[in-house]
Amino acid sequence: MSRAVLSLGANLGDRAAALRAAITALEDDGVLVARSTLYETPPWGPVEQPPYLNAVVVVRGDRDAAGWLARAHELEQAAGRTRDVRWGPRTLDVDVVTVTGDDDRPVHSDDPALTLPHPRAHERAFVLVPWDSLDPTAVLPGRGRVSDLLAALPPEDVAAVVRWEHLH
Ligand SMILES: Nc1ncnc2c1ncn2[C@@H]1O[C@H](COP(=O)(O)OP(=O)(O)OP(=O)(O)O)[C@@H](O)[C@H]1O
Numbered sequence: 001m002s003r004a005v006l007s008l009g010a011n012l013g014d015r016a017a018a019l020r021a022a023i024t025a026l027e028d029d030g031v032l033v034a035r036s037t038l039y040e041t042p043p044w045g046p047v048e049q050p051p052y053l054n055a056v057v058v059v060r061g062d063r064d065a066a067g068w069l070a071r072a073h074e075l076e077q078a079a080g081r082t083r084d085v086r087w088g089p090r091t092l093d094v095d096v097v098t099v100t101g102d103d104d105r106p107v108h109s110d111d112p113a114l115t116l117p118h119p120r121a122h123e124r125a126f127v128l129v130p131w132d133s134l135d136p137t138a139v140l141p142g143r144g145r146v147s148d149l150l151a152a153l154p155p156e157d158v159a160a161v162v163r164w165e166h167l168h
């Protein structure tokens with residue numbers, strides 16, 4: 001058994017439907033522990049593109065880290081993901097942020113095919129805001145408490161991550 005934190009993002013097509021379908025699929029797998037609400041977030045990175053909807057989920061189940069990545073890829077495929085420009089627009093992106101074993105030890109990996117913890121999560125308000133909202137005690141292994149990482153980001157980056165679900 002392991003526990004994983006997954007970051008979900010979409011900025012093409014029916015963004016909310018893609019995120020909700022992925023979350024429902026994880027629920028149907030029997031692995032969903034917690035989910036954030038959906039947030040609208042400005043695009044992070046060098047590519048000019050539409051705003052994203054993002055969410056974070058916590059899952060627990062009988063998979064290892066590679067197994068969670070494989071499931072993430074299946075969910076992306078199910079959402080019809082085709083484009084693959086790095087940091088470019090997509091119908092669904094599922095990143096594995098961190099995986100912990102039953103001993104509570106975080107998995108560390110430098111493999112480019114699966115780097116853990118995710119090497120850019122600590123600088124992404126679109127990951128940290130939803131994650132902090134669903135678990136205010138969360139820790140990103142090797143980086144510190146999620147609430148402290150958020151406090152270290154430019155306030156305007158954090159303020160730009162807006163709860164979306166209650167508006168719709
Ligand atoms: N922790 C991780 N979670 C998801 N994918 C990862 C991870 N570490 C490495 N990868 C690899 O990154 C590859 C490219 O993924 P993707 O196209 O989603 O990157 P990206 O979302 O554009 O960038 P970023 O990784 O900065 O979010 C995937 O095929 C996967 O094998």
Ligand SMILES: Nc1nc2c(c(=O)[nH]1)N=C(CO)CN2
Nearest residue numbers: 009041042043044052087126
């Ligand atoms: N706000 C936001 N920006 C992004 C996202 C994302 O999920 N949310 N995913 C990206 C793909 O690498 C690139 N930029």
